[in-house]
Amino acid sequence: MQKLPWKISAGLWFIESRGGDRFTSQFKKEIPVEERIKLLGDSQLVDGIELHLPYEVTEDTFDKIRNIAKDFNLKILVVTPGLFNEMEFKNGALSSPNRKTRKKALKRIITAMEMNEELKKNDEGGQFAIFWAAADGTTYPFDSNHIEKRKLIKEGLLECLRSTKGNIVIEHKPSDPAAKTYFGTTGEAILLVRDLRKELGDSTRVGINPEMAHLLMADASLGYDISYLLEENMLFHTHWNTCRRRGADTDMMVGTDNFYETVEVFYWLKRFNYDRWCGLDLMPKNEDSIEACRVSINAMTIMYNKMLELYDKITDFIDSEREDVTEIFKLIFKI
Numbered sequence: 001m002q003k004l005p006w007k008i009s010a011g012l013w014f015i016e017s018r019g020g021d022r023f024t025s026q027f028k029k030e031i032p033v034e035e036r037i038k039l040l041g042d043s044q045l046v047d048g049i050e051l052h053l054p055y056e057v058t059e060d061t062f063d064k065i066r067n068i069a070k071d072f073n074l075k076i077l078v079v080t081p082g083l084f085n086e087m088e089f090k091n092g093a094l095s096s097p098n099r100k101t102r103k104k105a106l107k108r109i110i111t112a113m114e115m116n117e118e119l120k121k122n123d124e125g126g127q128f129a130i131f132w133a134a135a136d137g138t139t140y141p142f143d144s145n146h147i148e149k150r151k152l153i154k155e156g157l158l159e160c161l162r163s164t165k166g167n168i169v170i171e172h173k174p175s176d177p178a179a180k181t182y183f184g185t186t187g188e189a190i191l192l193v194r195d196l197r198k199e200l201g202d203s204t205r206v207g208i209n210p211e212m213a214h215l216l217m218a219d220a221s222l223g224y225d226i227s228y229l230l231e232e233n234m235l236f237h238t239h240w241n242t243c244r245r246r247g248a249d250t251d252m253m254v255g256t257d258n259f260y261e262t263v264e265v266f267y268w269l270k271r272f273n274y275d276r277w278c279g280l281d282l283m284p285k286n287e288d289s290i291e292a293c294r295v296s297i298n299a300m301t302i303m304y305n306k307m308l309e310l311y312d313k314i315t316d317f318i319d320s321e322r323e324d325v326t327e328i329f330k331l332i333f334k335i
């Protein structure tokens, strides 16, 4: 069996932390961030970690965390601005109606981008900051001036990009915590990134980080959306997990649902020679976090190999005028 050709990272927020959702946050005993890095490092499962500022790293703990990561040969792929989990962000961050909150969000994104730049300079990771518009959305009719809020998000991101040299990737999600998150579908995210790139006059600094569970929540076809992002040259990162279609954001272990849909994602990654990272974003509220990483990576490896086995057949089929897909599934389900 071939190993995955991509580097793997894991979000530190789900390694034996409170995490969970609003019902399950008491299911686990939280361990300190340093211990989480050691657990991941000892497991030798991943090449890097992802952190939120200030939830898993602050400007004060930055150097200490860098040193621990280095001890375990782990890159800090991403310092992501945390724009949720705080009372001030109850009505959004970049699009909050409160000017002070918007300022705070901008400052936090810029600080995260500067931390990433520092990491990148020293070959320790720091590829981009992830922007997830958590409470930047609409829940009730009449709660927002949508036009103004979309503008605030776009202008806020532009300001961050103009004040630093760092990169930003958008992680879109259709809902939760807002009933409808701004720019929450792949199409909207593509439009946003196109606009930002045009304004900046640079297409290398803004991209998209699709998360499989978020796409499934939106009832998207994984292969369709991923191929679109690759075609647009916007696939800067990938967040891996799964969930029930149109379901809650349960961030389940990769491969436990939507198996062949995810195999198709690997098909498009190979076809476009994807050469960036695969980041695990799980929510192991009952299961052991490290073992959940192991199961997910093993599942991804099995899916990747399944895709390799079928690659030529799939290519022949989709590039030809053949119309009966049973050809591929006869191969898959041959006894």
Ligand SMILES: [Mn+2]
Residues within 6 Å of the ligand: 171, 211, 239, 281
């Ligand atoms: Mn994610």
